[in-house]
Amino acid sequence: MRYYNIAVPIDKFINFTYVAKEEMNLNEGSVVSVPFKSRTVTGVVIEEAKAYKGAKEVEEKILDLPINLYELVLWVSDYYLCPLGIVYSFILPPFMKRIKGVEEYQIIGKFLNLSTPQEKSYLRIKKAVEEDFHETFLLFGVTGSGKTEVYLRVMEDVLKKGKSVLYLVPEISIIPQVLERVRGRFGMGEAYHYKLSKGMRYSYWMNIYNGELKIGIGSRMSIFSPFHDLGLIIVDEEHSESYKQEEPKPRFSARDVAVMRGAIERIPVILGSATPSLESFYKAKSGEYIFLELPERVKGQEMPDVEIVDPGRNIFSAEMDKAIKETINKKDMPRVILFLNRRGYAPYGKCYKCGWAARCPNCDISLNFHKATNSLLCHHCGYKMDKVINCPKCGKEVTYLGWGTQRIEEEIKTKYKEYNIQRMDTDSISRRHDHERIYNDLKRGEIQILLGTQMVTKGLDLPDIGLVGVISADTAINLPDFRASERTFQLLSQVAGRAGRGGKGKVIIQSNNPNHYAIRFAKEHNYEGFYDKEREFRLSAKYPPFVNLARILIQSKEEEEVIKVALKIKTKLNESKERELFTILGPVPCPIGWIERNYRYHMLLKSEEENLLQMLLKKLYSFRVGGVRISFEIDPVNML
Template sequence: MATVSYIKVIVPLRLEWEPLYSYEYDGISSFPLAEGTRVTVPVASRTYVAVVSCADAGEEALKVGLDRIRPILGIAQGLEPVTMQEIALWRRVASYYLCTVGEVYKAAYPVSKVTQEETRARVTALRKSRLEKEKARLESELEKLRMRLSAKETALSRARKDSVKVSLDEARGRLLAKIGSHEEELSRVLSALSRPDEGGEELNRLSPVLSELSEAQMKALNEVRELMSSGKPVLLHGVTGSGKTEIYLRLAAECLRSGRSVLYLVPEIALSRQLEERVRAAIGPSLLVFHSAESQLSRYETAEAMRGGSYLVLGTRSAIFLPHRNLGLIVIDEEHDTSYKQDSPAPRYNARETAVMLGMVHSSRIILGSATPSLESLYNCKVGRFGYVSLKQRYFGALPSDVEVIDTIAERRKRGMVGLFSRKLISLIGDCLARKRQVLLLRERRSFAPAVQCCECGEIVRCRRCNVPLSLHHRADGTAKLVCHYCGRVYEYAGTCSSCGGTLIPLGSGTQKVEEEASALFPGARIARLDGDTAKDRKYATEVIRGFSKGDIDILIGTQIVAKGFDFSGLELVAVIGADSILGQEDYRADEKSLQLLEQLRGRCGRRSQKGLFVIQTSQPSHPVYRTLEGEMNHEEMADGLLGERKLFGYPPYSRVVGIIVKDSNARRADLMAAELVSALRCSGMTSAIKLVGPYSPSVDKVSGQNIRCARILLPKDRDLTANKEVILQTVNNFEKERKYLGHISLDVDPV
């Protein structure tokens, strides 16, 4: 007799509740669905693959009314169930980042991934069906062959004539050979049937080739182990070139040997590509790679391979949501990096904080590492939430690179500038190249020029759908184009103003212009560029990184991509072209971010026994960030000073920030709704110690035809924090429903 079970499911939609469905089973050949099972359910007029979050929701079903509950369409055949650890992580992320569990599920299992799973399941089922038919055919033919063999052997035993015996014996031999061939084929079919189609196979065992650790590294490693045993995340504050990666790999090897798995997070795909070879040499075939530049099939196969033995996944922030099993260690390299933050869509999570949540779910050890730790992590160390280990000695004993700040205003006055390069920097680069050493040049902006302006009417050419100047890009064939770096639209460049017909001239400079001028100044040098444009080509980016590592490239020009964790043994000189653009950010974190970027860059050079030189071209040579780099102020003093400022003004890490973003194609409606929403939040019943700023228009107030208005709420870190966040979420949800304004408002917790 059929029995009905009532279940709650997580649907990949922005739903504030988990819908109820009924599931019918016969009680003998079937059973109530387990939590984590994936089922297909109808929502409105569409079908979705949902996850069972509660397998026994009968009491809730009675409250809702059984007549209002729809049946599921079926169990999603061939799809692996979601683990309880995954669901637990989704709930934590949704609660912290003020989104729904469905939105987190959608990020973890996007449509493309589910489609790939379904396709593979169908292929597996078809393959199994064909193998079963082949098995039946072979068994039938073998039975017939064995009957014929038995008849031949009976005839052979009764034969009298030698000629008949020979003929029968030859026929018997042919039958035996055919039977042997069929048995071998059947054995292969049976083996294929018993083996999973993809994944699930034990990954090859670890065969590490680990470098010897220095005395300082061993001391730091032992301190990390001791602190980890207390269950705390550990911050490893190691200067650039101190060998933090080797400590990570030692910990990873120990974890893999114990039979548990490792997640190794890096902020950028380009960094993952260089690190991949290094990790593979140390860890062996247990390494899996996961990031957005991998093909969909490759990412699916990585997730499938994780069902096997212990593994090490090297990936960017999206690797957080892989179906981790038996996770023993999480490494968060370059933990300060803002690339760990997801801007859009929801969940707008930071992989650093989310990795700590993941570690709690799996009871994993956690290590965060950086040469320039974030103030949030340093604060967590001060209050005892994190353990702290310092590693101040470079692995090869090299001294920190010298820092030289060049005042570009003073240089221009005495005609010491040649385009973007000071004569002093030109001389330093020339000397470096003469000694067969390498040079790295950073320009924060890609393109040839970040804007173009009419020399007649003064108009700056802007994107038609975004309120931003268009950037000038030169093509390889000598033509040019204008590109919007926000919506990606491309406009052909005629060189004349569409308003008055005047000549357009480039404003400012980007990496393309730096490359052009460097090629003219150093015609014999081998020059390459690595930025957001060139890094899109995985093959090119990999070749550039490998070529620079091997010394096949003399000068590498790039954006912030080149500052993040690379290890180039032949690099002696690093220079920043136009450093003022790094400092000139409208952000209370501007000084912190600038110091982190510049210190990371400084650490790229002189990483072996050779001492390096770090050159900064700027019009603000007396800025505190530069004074810190030059040694006039140490990093601890700078960090303490910045933390003091944050505390005085109530900024993180002494508070929690919730950003509110309103987007609308109609500018007047965006202004009105943003103002009314802020008014509703002021009257929402949050505690009085709240700072609410806005609404205001950000510096880029229109992107892809959507007008943007913002507000920002600072919540004190007290016992009311969670309740205040819930009030904000509920107020926004109610506002959207009452004003019929769904899809226009988003919340961003801990914006960067």
């Protein structure tokens, strides 16, 4: 009999000692079934242990994780402050009995001729592939510059060596298009994301583990795919905040985990974007990443003309109306994309006589009116109630103000009755294959006007989009978040990049703040101008990439308890021996200070020292107060 320390899915930095028979042949990274309290759980062997009299026996060995994946999880646990058992419970599939085999697809794709910048970038990455060397490449290319063709060329070289490829995308809506291109080129490739059934997730995971599947394409959770022979990781649209997981734990960035996995496995990693995150661009400029650039669109296509207009209080400006009519009546590039990053019908309900407003009883925010269900909905906690017609205080009629994608859809369907109009947001995309259906309809030319939230800003590569219209560029620009300007610039640049991929396109951006530098640089397609301006702000205010950042979020039903615990945590931090090496901001109420009937306060920690914040917060991890939830997040992206 041998003894082992095994990580089980509990939220504490402790492992438990179990005993196993010699013939089980357990190793570091062995996945096992073990009894824990009154149930059986899945655990992972961490190390051999000393004999322990009260040790329970391991019930079953399931499999051995690839050693590189085991090492990656150790890093994720340390860096993102998440117990090993919780990390493993997230990355392991639901183990089942049946595995669906890997399908083969018809190869129909052709290699396209590379432009000079594409060829140069491809050959530089190919060198790392041939030498089995780890380098992280930032492939910075304007929208429509052919980044995907560079990816596919490198993938071919990797597959010829008998190795596998992991291709990450930020949104599930992008997967059908990427799958189509990859399968058409290589005859294989499967998707992995949280909307798949348990059986499909298990089949994907085991087919990769068994070496039957050589190409995995997926959202952030796929970064933990159990390849034994990984040769390349691609992170497309690397700037996207969708790569950051907030809930449930682990709170990790798939982009940063990809870079670490590349280092552990000694393989190249490609980060691709037309609007790289400030952190990635800074690392490329400072030499930590290899900088590769695709400065022009393929086949010499011009970037679209961008016009900024002030709509006043109207949903559509005269310029927007005219451009939509002209575009949908053209023979070439007759389709329109309209973007508004706000779902629902109207974001506010108000009584003009007494001032009553429709607000969530659980959160410190307005209820959104959803006309499709004639209900008011909280977009944070999910609270739902019937639409309020008359004010509950004075009886006068309630007015619903502002607009979301449902109201825009109603407006354009009234104006353009004879055209096929499709809305694409989380309310309209609820079933597993909805993304694929919309993409296929777009490809066949059956949708004339596509309206959506940020789902439409990423990855759609269609040649006949003649117009992109941004209904409001101001929805995020004034949020109390140091990344607000970067987020706005990226969204505008990305959605504008959908236009004119088959000729000269046009973009109209409606804004009441046209002189803001994020909007101005987006109009000029000038990423480096934006980067220089934003870099100055981050440097002076001491924000990433110039410091490391962590966030402590404290929540409770009782505000006094939140304040008391927050101050106690701050006192503990102030007593640290390393106090001069970090800065504390707060505690203060969060911008949204009340969600699901919980008061919310937060603190930000800043330090230029590597791993110092993790060391400080790990000492606080076991600190518990009844009725109070304390969360630690490394490299947070959401300050609300």
